[in-house]
Amino acid sequence: MSGTPLSKKMFPATLILEGRPCLIVGGGRVAARKGAKLAAAGATLTVVAPLIKESVMSLSGVRLIERAFCPDDIAGMFLVFALTDDSALNRRVVELCRQKGILCSAADASWPDGDLILPASFDADGLTVAIGTAGRSCRRSRMLRESLFRHVQFLQKMDLLILGADSNRCDFQTLEKLKAARPAIESALACLRGVHEFIILDTCNRFEVIGLVSACDTTETLLRGVMGPGAALQVARGADAFVRLVEIAAGLHSQALGETRIVAQIKAALAQAQDQQQAASFMQAWIDVTLCISKEIRSATAPLLPAFETEDLVFQWLETNRPILGKTLIIGRGEIGQSLHGKFPDAVQISGRSEDELRRHLPEAGLVICATSSDTFVIDEPHRKLVRDSAVLIDVSLPRNINPSLPGVVSLSDLRAAIRPETLEQVRNLSREILTRHFGDYERLIQFRK
Numbered sequence: 033m034s035g036t037p038l039s040k041k042m043f044p045a046t047l048i049l050e051g052r053p054c055l056i057v058g059g060g061r062v063a064a065r066k067g068a069k070l071a072a073a074g075a076t077l078t079v080v081a082p083l084i085k086e087s088v089m090s091l092s093g094v095r096l097i098e099r100a101f102c103p104d105d106i107a108g109m110f111l112v113f114a115l116t117d118d119s120a121l122n123r124r125v126v127e128l129c130r131q132k133g134i135l136c137s138a139a140d141a142s143w144p145d146g147d148l149i150l151p152a153s154f155d156a157d158g159l160t161v162a163i164g165t166a167g168r169s170c171r172r173s174r175m176l177r178e179s180l181f182r183h184v185q186f187l188q189k190m191d192l193l194i195l196g197a198d199s200n201r202c203d204f205q206t207l208e209k210l211k212a213a214r215p216a217i218e219s220a221l222a223c224l225r226g227v228h229e230f231i232i233l234d235t236c237n238r239f240e241v242i243g244l245v246s247a248c249d250t251t252e253t254l255l256r257g258v259m260g261p262g263a264a265l266q267v268a269r270g271a272d273a274f275v276r277l278v279e280i281a282a283g284l285h286s287q288a289l290g291e292t293r294i295v296a297q298i299k300a301a302l303a304q305a306q307d308q309q310q311a312a313s314f315m316q317a318w319i320d321v322t323l324c325i326s327k328e329i330r331s332a333t334a335p336l337l338p339a340f341e342t343e344d345l346v347f348q349w350l351e352t353n354r355p356i357l358g359k360t361l362i363i364g365r366g367e368i369g370q371s372l373h374g375k376f377p378d379a380v381q382i383s384g385r386s387e388d389e390l391r392r393h394l395p396e397a398g399l400v401i402c403a404t405s406s407d408t409f410v411i412d413e414p415h416r417k418l419v420r421d422s423a424v425l426i427d428v429s430l431p432r433n434i435n436p437s438l439p440g441v442v443s444l445s446d447l448r449a450a451i452r453p454e455t456l457e458q459v460r461n462l463s464r465e466i467l468t469r470h471f472g473d474y475e476r477l478i479q480f481r482k
Contacts, residue, residue, distance in 0.1 A: 040144055044151075044162070050074030053108055057101045057125050058115035059084030062139050066113055066150065067091050080105050081116070103128050114138040114146075190228070191247035192273040192318070192478070195255055195265055196240030198285055199444055202264050204432060209260060210239040212407065217241075220258040222310060226251035229315045231305040235297050236342070236368075236428065237286065237444060242277060242301075244314050274474045275467050277318070281326035282333075284463060289456060290333065291341045293367070295323065321473050328470075329463045336458055342428050343371045345447040346401060349426075358398025358420065363390070363410060368403040368428060376401075384410045384433070394418040401426045402433045409435045 054070050056063050059081030070077050071091050079088055080097040089096060097105070101121065106112055112134055114125035122138045126145050129136035135147045143149055151173060153162040163176045197206050210217070214234060221227050221241065230243030241259070245251050247269075256265060268276040276285075281298055283290040302319050305311035360379035362372050373381050380397075382389050384404045394400070394411070395418050402425070404410055410433040411425065419425065419438065426442045427434040434441055 042149075046160070046162075047073070047111070049111065051076060052110040053078070054111045054113075055080065055105060055109045056113045056115055057081065057105070057121070058113070058117075058139075059088050059098075060115070060117065061085070061087065063113075063115045064088045064091070066115060066139075067094060069150070069153075075111075078105075078109075101125065106132060106134055109134055112136045114142065189247040190244055190478075191269050192243075192271075193245045193252070193255075194240050194242050194268045194273045194276050195252070195259065196233075196238065197265055198238035198240070200237075200285060201266055204443075206260075206264055207237070207239055208432070213260065214239070217258055218308075218310075221255075222308075224251070224254055224258070226254065229305075229311045231301045231311050231315055231319075233280070233298060233301045235294065238280075240280075242273075242315075243311075244318075271471070271474055274318075274322075274477070275464075277322045278325045278329070278467060279460075279463060281322050282329040282463060284329075284460060289459070290330070292330075293341060295326070298323070318477060321477060325467065325470050325473065329466050332466060333459045333462055336455065336462070341371065342368055342403075342444075342447070343375055346372065346426055346428065347375050349442065349447050350399070350424075358423070359393075359396050360399040360401070361393050361397035362401050362403070363433070364403035364405075364429070366403065366405060372401055372403060390415070391418060395420065397423060399424050399426070400434075401428065403428045404433050405429070406433050409433060411435065411438065413438075 049070065050073065052075055054075040054077050056067055056070070056077065056079045059079055063079060063081070064085065064087035067077060067079060067088055068091060071093060076095075077091070077093070078095040078097065079091075080099065080101050082098065082100050084096055084098055088094070101116075106125070106128055109129075112125060112129050114122035114136065115138075116122055119140050119142065122140050123142045123145070126136050126138050126142050129147075130145075137143065137146045137148050137150065151162040153160060163173045197210060199207060211234060214232065218232060221230055221243075226246035226248065228244045228246075230241055230245075233240045233242055241255065245255070252267065259265060279285055281295060283292060283294055286294055298319060302311060302315060305315065360376045362369055362376065362379045362381040363384040364372075365381065365383050369381065373379060379399075379401075380393050382393060384390060384402070384406065390410070394415060398420060400411070400419075400423060402410055406429070410429075411419070412435045416438060419440070421439075423440050424442060425434050425438060425440050426447070427436075428444055428447070432443070436443065
């Protein structure tokens with residue numbers, strides 16, 4: 033048997049040993065460890081060795097034979113383990129089993145001539161985890177087993193979580209800080225053991241971490257520390273997090289009540305997280321259920337509420353508040369900027385990247401709508417003298433792109449104030465009725481804990 037390889041190709045499987053006759057040849061420490069696993073699996077176990085240690089004798093329901101091994105001991109056995117400290121004897125046991133067509137495993141250098149090896153494994157709450165390296169590194173397998181065991185302990189108590197901020201319930205400064213810190217937040221979240229899957233929903237009026245996390249106060253404390261100590265963050269857990277995400281997807285927490293752009297933003301956040309291996313099957317299932325229920329809410333609330341996008345709110349606010357004298361200038365060529373240009377077809381549209389272009393058009397504008405993704409003010413103090421006294425400056429960007437200290441600035445909060453409170457309350461009540469009917473979807477989603 034010389035020249036046997038140090039590793040072999042393996043096929044992972046789980047043996048059904050309940051009631052099957054199994055034999056361990058050897059009565060020492062390794063025999064005790066393997067015997068405990070075999071007994072736990074329900075095997076009809078026999079141990080044969082001239083000296084059997086107390087740790088083996090203490091195993092329940094095991095037949096003990098205190099003598100030297102003889103070939104007849106393997107008769108009728110389904111599985112045999114050669115676990116002595118005599119390499120020649122182990123090799124002999126393997127050879128005898130091979131002749132009789134009996135599955136055999138050896139614990140020393142004879143293992144490649146056997147039929148199977150036992151991977152490093154553990155059981156936890158009905159879950160069995162096994163790690164194998166095809167015989168290359170038992171130490172590595174044990175290290176992985178110990179690490180995974182600790183991880184599985186975290187998985188025993190899991191929770192849905194949404195932690196972050198939106199413009200309805202916090203100031204813009206908090207949102208701006210969170211957005212600016214996103215790269216650092218994302219890196220830190222990926223390293224936190226208590227955070228298992230997550231996406232970051234980062235839109236014009238929100239920044240929220242949505243994920244599956246360990247259900248303990250320590251995890252939330254660590255998350256808050258990552259996202260900014262002292263920040264005014266809102267948190268939703270469990271069923272509340274489930275409800276909140278559905279309402280977000282239905283446009284009920286947007287600046288423009290009922291807007292539909294959020295659906296694409298949620299899908300994009302999930303796709304990005306999956307590409308970066310931050311989200312997997314659980315987040316996919318949560319998002320799928322969320323979008324299905326939110327679609328039902330949109331359909332039910334349609335008679336009460338037209339689907340307003342941010343650009344619709346701009347148009348509505350202007351109709352309600354004041355006429356515009358002079359040209360309209362749209363700054364930004366992104367999705368919102370292009371949609372705004374559709375509502376104001378005669379407007380001048382610029383990207384906002386060229387200072388010369390901005391200075392040329394700003395003095396002529398009676399209405400300026402800024403919708404860029406710049407991380408600094410596009411219109412700031414140096415532009416004050418260029419802005420007409422009667423001009424209206426509407427800023428739908430986040431972070432804000434118009435210095436709010438300038439005269440005539442209208443913010444996203446000002447736009448949202450145009451929605452009647454009674455309409456908002458009717459829509460929310462109807463959505464809660466639909467969510468109550470779908471509570472079973474939440475319970476099915478969290479079945480991973482059972």
